[in-house]
Amino acid sequence: MNTLAARFNQHTQYPIPHADYLRLQHAHNVGVLFLDMLDSQACAGQGYEPAHSQSFASVVAMLTDQLGKVVATCESVMLTDKEIMQ
Secondary structure (H helix, E strand, C coil): CHHHHHHCCCCCCCCCCHHHHHHHHHHHHHHHHHHHHHHHHHHCCCCCCHHHHHHHHHHHHHHHHHHHHHHHHHHHHHHHHHHHHC
16 A cells, blocks of 8 residues: 555645544544454454454454554644644
């Protein structure tokens, strides 16, 4: 994803409303919570069929990671903007 972004419109930025940022942050937190719950079930010997759980966990982990990168970028921009305003 980062390679693709670097090739096309790498200097284009899209400001998002604060409500959208909060939605992204919440989705990321839900993904982290879900992965923690799957891990807890696996450690306790509970859970679903391993192949399905691992496939589902892999998809959730990838999405959570991507959302985390977006949230981190938004936070970085917000902190920079706050420092400039002070």
